[in-house]
Amino acid sequence: MQELYNWLVDYGWVLWLVLFLGFAAIETLTLDLFFAMLSVGALAAMLAAVLSAPLFLQVVVFCVVALLMIVLVRPAALKHLKTGSKEQRSNIDRLIGDTAVTLEPVGSRTGTVKIGGDTWTARTGDGSLLPAGEQVAVTRIEGATAVVEPLRSTGSLPAGEQNDGGPAGLR
Numbered sequence: 001m002q003e004l005y006n007w008l009v010d011y012g013w014v015l016w017l018v019l020f021l022g023f024a025a026i027e028t029l030t031l032d033l034f035f036a037m038l039s040v041g042a043l044a045a046m047l048a049a050v051l052s053a054p055l056f057l058q059v060v061v062f063c064v065v066a067l068l069m070i071v072l073v074r075p076a077a078l079k080h081l082k083t084g085s086k087e088q089r090s091n092i093d094r095l096i097g098d099t100a101v102t103l104e105p106v107g108s109r110t111g112t113v114k115i116g117g118d119t120w121t122a123r124t125g126d127g128s129l130l131p132a133g134e135q136v137a138v139t140r141i142e143g144a145t146a147v148v149e150p151l152r153s154t155g156s157l158p159a160g161e162q163n164d165g166g167p168a169g170l171r
Helices: 002-030 034-050 055-082 091-095
Strands: 099-102 112-115 118-124 135-142 145-150
Touching: 002 034, 002 055, 034 055, 091 135, 099 118, 099 145, 112 135, 112 145
Parallel strands: 118 145
Antiparallel strands: 099 112, 099 135, 112 118, 135 145
């Protein structure tokens, strides 16, 4: 038992390095920033071991640094990861606010729209009926259905666009 203790005193940094790498590997599988915080604690304890700190102090350094990282850094990091600009959003969240073109009349229950090259089932949020070929804005996504509203109250096209009789955006 004394030999094991002497080895830990002499080569304790190896144990902390293994823990650091283990926690980092687990973090790559979970992606919830918990094991990353433990990994930083192990890295700090490894530094304490390299500086010849006693084993109990290495354990204290690990616990304190890991706890501080979990309590102080992790919530801020998670908040930063969950918010962001439109370019950072993914999946259907990116579609909210985009313009679409109605492919067939869209009402309170039925209709289809084209959003960025994909065809979606659609409905209006207020129950109004939108004719085919009208540009609309996507207000939200409910399952596989886009909830849309008229983009403009008038049917006029912006300057420079011509109406060739086909739905806008499909030319």
